[in-house]
Amino acid sequence: MxxxxxxxxxxxxxxxxxxxxxxxxxxxxxxxxxxxxxxxxDRAAAAAFGADADIHVKGEAGGAAAFAAVPSEAALAANALAWRDRLPRSLAEVTGEPESSVTSPGDRVEGEFRRPRILYLGWEPGAWQRIRFVSGHYPFNKPGQTSGDMNVAIAKRYADQLGYKLGDRIDLGGMSVRVSGLYAPVKADQFWGPRARILHPTIEYLPNSTIEADAGTALIDASAYSRLTRDPHLKLTYDWRFPVRTGVVSAEQTRVMVRDLDAFRSAVEGRADLFPCEVSTALDNRLKEFxxxxxxxxxxxxxxxxxxxxxxxxxxxxxxxxxxxxxxxxxxxxxxxxxxxxxxxxxxxxxxxxxxxxxxxxxxxxxxxxxxxxxxxxxxxxxxxxxxxxxxxxxxxxxxxxxxxxxxxxxxxxxxxxxxxxxxxxxxxxxxxxxxxxxxxxxxxxxxxxxxxxxxxxxxxxxxxxxxxxxxxxxxxxxxxxxxxxxxxxxxxxxxxxxxxxxxxxxxxxxxxxxxxxxxxxxxxxxxxxxxxxxxxRASWAETGAEARVEAGSLDEAGLRRIRAVPGVTGAVRVKVIVQASSATDQAPMTVVGVDLDAYRRLAPEVPGIPDTSGALVSPLAARTLGSGTVTLSRAGMDPVTVEPSGQIARFPGQEKNSAFVIVPYRTVASATGFPSHVFVAGDHIDVKALRAAAPGDDIVLRQRVLREMTGxxxxxxxxxxxxxxxxxxxxxxxxxxxxxxxxxxxxxxxxxxxxxxxxxxxxxxxxxxxxxxxxxxxxxxxxxxxxxxxxxxxxxxxxxxxxxxxxxxxxxxxxxxxxxxxxxxxxxxxxxxxxxxxxxxxxxxxxxxxxxx
Structure with a gap:
């Protein structure tokens, strides 16, 4: 057989x-x-999270209430463990050990400097294992001290860039600190990602202004932290950070994480034995988009x-x-x-x-x-x-x-x-x-x-x-x-x-x-x-508006001629952008965009969604605000513009999607000065370096780069x-x-x-x-x-x-x-x-x- x-x-x-x-x-x-x-x-999920997708539990407290809730480093770490125990499973699987910190509000440094300076005082227990002192010593402060200079440690790189040295006294208005040690990081670490101010100066804006300032963080010890809590008007920021380990993130986990983030928020807000805290993370929008x-x-x-x-x-x-x-x-x-x-x-x-x-x-x-x-x-x-x-x-x-x-x-x-x-x-x-x-x-x-x-x-x-x-x-x-x-x-x-x-x-x-x-x-x-x-x-054309778009703060005729003279440029159309305009009956702000639509269509016929009309066009949001009749828009520095909508336009290059904007003929806003301009540039094999040289200091958006970002x-x-x-x-x-x-x-x-x-x-x-x-x-x-x-x-x-x-x-x-x-x-x-x-x-x-x- x-x-x-x-x-x-x-x-x-x-x-x-x-x-x-x-x-x-x-x-x-x-x-x-x-x-x-x-x-x-899974690789796409890890890339979508990014390097700054950590989960933070933040709260503000000061005075006796703050010290009663967090009296010591052990209490700070115990609260971190308590937050970790409340993490849902999907979040706990992708986050590392919690990192705790306490930071004071930024105080402006007294003195005359090339640029204003802001200094924060940070109690960072996790930082001490990651630094080495280049000169000086640990910033010891006497327990119970309520007056005199507070000893702090600053980064060697921060001191070199801003001209500080060991023993210098920094006046913060109501308080002064003395530099007792200069340190450097032991090695590159993910820990320093959200704490760049501890290592070197960063650029921030002064409160309620657009003035740039050099910001930094000086490290303090537990006694200095206790001294800060004696001021009932000083609100300290408590931050328990859970770093996301992107290497263990899977695409299937992201579906559960959206729901678990809401559950974790409810658990944080429902805690009654601590001052009010909330969850802060960039994951919400990134998860939904992904x-x-x-x-x-x-x-x-x-x-x-x-x-x-x-x-x-x-x-x-x-x-x-x-x-x-x-x-x-x-x-x-x-x-x-x-x-x-x-x-x-x-x-x-x-x-x-x-x-x-x-x-x-x-x-x-x-x-x-x-x-x-x-x-x-x-x-x-x-x-x-x-x-x-x-x-x-x-x-x-x-x-x-x-x-x-x-x-x-x-x-x-x-x-x-x-x-x-x-x-x-x-x-x-x-x-x-x-x-x-x-x-x-x-x-x-x-x-x-x-x-x-x-x-x-x-x-x-x-x-x-x-x-x-x-x-x-x-x-x-x-x-x-x-x-x-x-x-x-x-x-x-x-x-x-x-x-x-x-x-x-x-x-x-x-x-x-x-x-x-x-x-x-x-x-x-x-x-x-x-x-x-x-x-x-098509999306790259709609996003850029041409082969390139120059976003200029201000542009005169000479600047426009320089752009048109760049090798590879075959044409350029200028667009004037006036923000914060409004009508007398409705103060809702909207953007007025002045452009010659006929010239623009000839320049970039590939851009989708540009109606074949030369009259005024309004976005859907602007149409709901202005209505269907004739409206006059004005603002300081601009002559009033009478707008009689002849149609709607869903989007226009350079304007945010679903925003309120009005497209008007360029001649109606040509006399307005002090407003930014956009220049749509057409051409073949445009010399990008020459274009940047022709528009120094201006932002340049290249269509090919936008397309690479989409396809990448x-x-x-x-x-x-x-x-x-x-x-x-x-x-x-x-x-x-x-x-x-x-x-x-x-x-x-x-x-x-x-x-x-x-x-x-x-x-x-x-x-x-x-x-x-x-x-x-x-x-x-x-x-x-x-x-x-x-x-x-x-x-x-x-x-x-x-x-x-x-x-x-x-x-x-x-x-x-x-x-x-x-x-x-x-x-x-x-x-x-x-x-x-x-x-x-x-x-x-x-x-x-x-x-x-x-």
Missing amino acids: RSAGMRLVRAQWAPLTALAVLMLVSALLAVAVPSRTTAGY LGRLHAAQSVVGLAFGGLVAVAAGLLLLAAGLLGERLRPILGVMRARGASLRQLAAPACGLTALAAVPAALLGYAAGRLLDAGPPQTASLVAIGLLVLAALGVSAVMVLRERGGGLGSVTERRDDLVAARPSRRRLVMDGLLVVLAMIGVVLLRERGASAGTDPLVAAVPALLGAALGVLVLRAYPYLLRAAGPLLRRRTGAVAFIGLARASRQNLVGALPLAVLLLAATIAGFTSTVDTALRNGQE LPLVSVVHETFRNGALAGGVYGLLAVLLVLVVGARARGRMTAHLRALGLSRRQSRRLALVEIAPVLLCAVGAGWVLGLLLPEITGPAVDLRPYTGGFAVTAHVPGLPALLGLLAALLLAAAAAVAVDRAFDADPGNALRTGD
Whole structure:
């Protein structure tokens, strides 16, 4: 029995090897691709957090209440531990040990300096382990001291830059401090990130003014802190900082962190045994922005992944079906000799399991060894479904023999053209089409809220399968219609090739469904990828307003001429920006933008959303403020401007989105002086250094830099990489489907061509015959699938929302780029080349292939 099984394995080595290789590759991709994508999401989450995303618990207190709550360093540390115990799990997992500090309000240093100085006094227990004294000593103060100079320590770099030395006295108005030690940091540490004032001077503004000042922090000891709490009017800032360890942040944690941040705020505000505190962090906006981008990425990537799993499953079904077709004569003979269905299952399902199960395990192990990212449960589910699908085909092949006898092999014809579908199959096909339609309707109704729902991932597979059913229904009629036309041709190659294509059964036509799904995924990913790039291009024009935008504090005609004279500049349009203007009836501030719209449209026609009018335009917020009538706007330094809105404009380059602004002709504000100007610069290969030299001290916004920032977002690279890999994987799977069918059926086809060669068919005609046989499947499947892929973004509608990556601009132009079209043509040529290569490899000499009597 064992030798019979080995003979069966040797006889079917080609389909078994093909099934094993395909299962190995599919399992490897099912592990590596989701893990790699998840790792990309995690890297994007860490990048979105940034270096200053720490969580702070801050409170203000002074006098006896402050000292009673925090009398010592031990009490300060105990409160830090109490806050840590209140941290929700998701926040505790990504934060390090708490760091405590107490800081006094900034006092202005008495004296005459080049720039005013502000000095803070900081009690930083965690700083002492991270510094070394360059000169002097620790700033000891006598316990209970209430008068005299307070000893402090300052950074050596701070002292050198501002001219202080050891023993200097610094007068802070109501109090004076004396420098008792100069220190330097031991090494670079994340601790110093939010505490730059301790190491060197920083630029701050004096309270309630725009005057810049040099700010620094001097370190004090516990006795000095106790002295500060004796002043009931002095409010000290208590800060317990929880540094975020970005290296351990995962994308999935961010969903929970948004909710847990609110819970932590409630816990902090509800604490009754301490002075009032609140949570301060930059994570709120960053998490919401990241989650919006993550949601969009997972939606479109889920569509691509679902389609690829369907393609892989279709290819494995094809391989298992071809193996079943090779086993069909053997199963028929066994059934004719009295074998039961259970006995037939041993060779059929056993061979499939022998090829599929070890290959799936090996593929999973290889995927984990690649260490592309964290393991995903979805990978195990996908591999299990693929193995079950392959075994299911073998079970179906066994059930086909329940009628019994050799008649199951010799009498039935299931050619695509000749066979008539049963009622059961028609009902199943109809249910599949209805299910696809229901999935699309539900997906469009749920819109962007669908997210990573399995329904999103299933839509491409459902639509592809439904379209495949329709194509399979139309495929025989297309072949029948082409038959009479080819009979009129003088050559026999086209007619014979079409006849061979017509004699294929359902298993032989499975490549049509696989190719259709592969072309759908390739078309979808390439189309959305191109649309995303085009949307980011439009967004960069809308953000910048031209190839460059110069934001000048003030600009005269000479400055404008210098900008126009920069090498590469072909044109420049000046825009005057007047902020804080208002009407007499409503004092709500708004911005008046003076620009020659006709000249601006000629300068930068690529900027979207600029109405074709030369009158006054108002933003939606300004329209609600001004109303629909004529309004006069004015402010100091500007002559009153009468505004009669002729339309609305959603956004204008250089103005904040959803802000209140009015666009007026430049001539109406040309006489206003002392207001900033924007200069929109057009050109090709603009000399940026020369442009900066022509506008010294002014901010310059470059469109290419804005575009790089948009495309350089970590999640954008994950989406682009997934789309590129999805298109390549779809193409490779499609070619493997073609190659599989060609190789498995090559021996039988070789015997057929040997008969034709004996009748006079030449080698060249044999190559052409191979192309004609495969052409109907290629053209029908790839054509239908490619069209579905182009329409899929429109079909899925709001579920594919790329606005988080395009500055809010909707991406609607779903047209594949030139590389995608060239890739499609290359795939078709490769499929044709594979057909010719297999025909040549299995070309048999008629004298050796034909037996006596043939």
